[in-house]
Amino acid sequence: MQEIQFGTTLYVGDESLKRLSDFRNEKILIVTDSFIASSELLSHIKSYIDSGNETMVFSEVIPDPPIDNIVAGLESSKDFSATILLAIGGGSAIDAAKAMLYFGKLTDRFHGIRFVTIPTTSGTGSEVTNFSIITDKEKGTKYPLITDQILPDEAILDSGLVAGLPPKQTADTGIDVLTHAIEAYVSTSANDISDALSEKAIRCVFTYLERAYKDGKDKVAREKMHMASTMAGMAFNTASLGLNHGIAHAAGARWHIPHGRINGILLPNVIRYNAGIMEGDYRKNTSPAAKRYAEIAKFLGLNAGNAQMGVRSLVNAILALEKSLSIPKSLSEWGVNKEQFESDKNVIAEAALADRCTATNPIVPTKEDIIRVLGKSFK
Secondary structure, X not given: OOOOOOOOEEEEOOXXXXXXXXXXXXXXXXXXXXXXXXXXXXXXXXXXOOOOOEEXXXXXXXXXXXXXXXXXXXXXXXXXXXXXEEEEEOHHHHHHHHHHHHHHHHOOOOOOOEEEEEEOOOOOOHHHOOEEEXXXXXXXXXXXXXXXXXXOOEEXXXXXXXXXXXXXXXXXXXXXXXXXXXHHHHOOOOOHHHHHHHHHHHHHHHHHHHHHHHOOOOHHHHHHHHHHHHHHHHHHHHHOOOHHXXXXXHHHHHHOOOHHHHHHHHHHHHHHHHHOOOOOOOOOOOOHHHHHHHHHHHHOOOOOOOHHHHHHHHHHHHHHHHHHOOOOOOHHHHOOOHHHHHHHHHHHHHHHHHOHHXXXXXXXXXXXXXHHHHHHHHO
16 A cells, blocks of 8 residues: 655645735745845845834855754744744755754644645755755765655745746756656656656656746746656655665765766666666666666657667756757866765765665665666766
């Protein structure tokens, strides 16, 4: 038996921010980063909040939030007695708010609080998931926090908030959407519902991501990618992820590579590994996962006469898309040098094996397998 639930209420479309005007006599703790806090974006969002509400802003969230960042947020708001926790930003801000919520509930600080998210990027899907990624800076490791206690109650999806996202961030977050959807599709916990969400998200990425990258004011492309991010989040919140994210959490923290970008670098080789053809010999017998990848190729209209052809077509399509987005082809192209790679590969492989996302990968990897994937992705 598998339990499937979608506990987040979505507010979508034009003027979805009007949902904030429904709040009355609340104490709203806003969690965001310094960039958003100092921009017109926060003022624009706050303009929808009735003056009868009391607000407090914690704006010290940093990328890949570490534990001390979470502690700082809890400490600064300890006397505020918030009734609504409002996370505004990308994955880091929402993840930080989730971790604050989790530890706040443990200490009964946030008993009965409502959790609302407003994503300002189209990538993490964090607005609808029970995942949060926290970084241990000393160890150079990211830890997934996975519990329904941090699932947002509401998510406000206003694609107008991402219209100004720079091309590089558009590319990185968009490839994160693609990785979420593909990993959920081939996950050992995949089901018909997660498949439907994954398929729609994948189609949207291949149709609209390059458009959004080339023209950030393309309203249709922005809207489609914003919804694709949420659909992919719903898919992996149901089916979980896989080895791609297991490695990305470990390698991204150690080598300070943006999450979407490290996912993009790894994705072609993780697909090849899971399909049983990492060495590039498409004549070899493939794994059962290859059929799932071939299904993706088929619904994208790619050449998929058999499983091997489907995997090759999908990998080539991903490489072509990433090239159009200026995603680096390898870790070395990003800037990881040989000495760093050799020094860190064993630690990264061990962390990836222990990562909870790896548990639902379609192939059970060994440490040696992960090092091989890293090696292919380094060159």
